[in-house]
Amino acid sequence: MKVLILQGSPRANGNTAWMAEEFKNAAEAAGHNVTLVNVSKKKIAGCLACEFCHTKGNGACIQKDDMQELYPLMKEAEVLVLAAPIYYFTLCAQIQAPIQRMYCVNAPAKVKKMALLMSSYSPNVYDGATAEFRDICNFWGVENMGTVTAKINEQKTEETKQKVLEMVKRL
Numbered sequence: 400m401k402v403l404i405l406q407g408s409p410r411a412n413g414n415t416a417w418m419a420e421e422f423k424n425a426a427e428a429a430g431h432n433v434t435l436v437n438v439s440k441k442k443i444a445g446c447l448a449c450e451f452c453h454t455k456g457n458g459a460c461i462q463k464d465d466m467q468e469l470y471p472l473m474k475e476a477e478v479l480v481l482a483a484p485i486y487y488f489t490l491c492a493q494i495q496a497p498i499q500r501m502y503c504v505n506a507p508a509k510v511k512k513m514a515l516l517m518s519s520y521s522p523n524v525y526d527g528a529t530a531e532f533r534d535i536c537n538f539w540g541v542e543n544m545g546t547v548t549a550k551i552n553e554q555k556t557e558e559t560k561q562k563v564l565e566m567v568k569r570l
């Protein structure tokens with residue numbers, strides 16, 4: 400399957416980047432076609448709610464930023480994986496922005512499954528992000544493959560890696 404991983408952490412050696420890389424390596428080893436994008440390095444603004452896309456734009460966003468690189472990848476992806484640290488009890492802004500910029504096409508055309516990888520300092524901080532993810536899956540009509548979470552004492556552990564690998568097996 401065509402797998403697109405959006406990795407939102409600006410910390411190159413952090414747990415989120417590590418989980419995204421583990422997912423990528425395992426999915427490629429299983430024969431999937433994987434693209435990993437570090438969206439924290441991209442300039443992706445929030446949606447302007449100008450409705451250009453739903454009127455004159457005919458599905459195209461008026462903002463010509465790095466989201467233009469992502470739209471073709473989103474269009475072809477069959478599996479979408481979001482990898483995000485928890486910032487203030489929700490997904491980091493670097494992941495929220497590209498998701499909300501999908502407003503112009505309403506839903507990614509071919510995505511059938513979505514998965515969420517999250518990292519945090521504290522335990523019990525995933526409810527908001529998990530609920531948002533569940534609702535987006537429902538809104539887009541895609542299978543929710545679930546989440547792998549890793550708080551501070553679970554980061555880069557073999558146990559966390561195994562959870563990521565189990566998820567990859569369900570692709």
Ligand SMILES: Cc1cc2nc3c(=O)[nH]c(=O)nc-3n(C[C@H](O)[C@H](O)[C@H](O)COP(=O)(O)O)c2cc1C
Nearest residue numbers: 408410413414415484485486487488518519520521
């Ligand atoms: C702006 C900001 C907000 C944060 N908010 C939370 C939070 O609400 N709850 C929490 O447990 N950790 C919070 N953290 C800590 C990160 O979630 C945690 O360090 C995470 O492991 C970072 O993952 P990374 O190293 O892969 O980027 C926050 C960190 C930053 C920089």
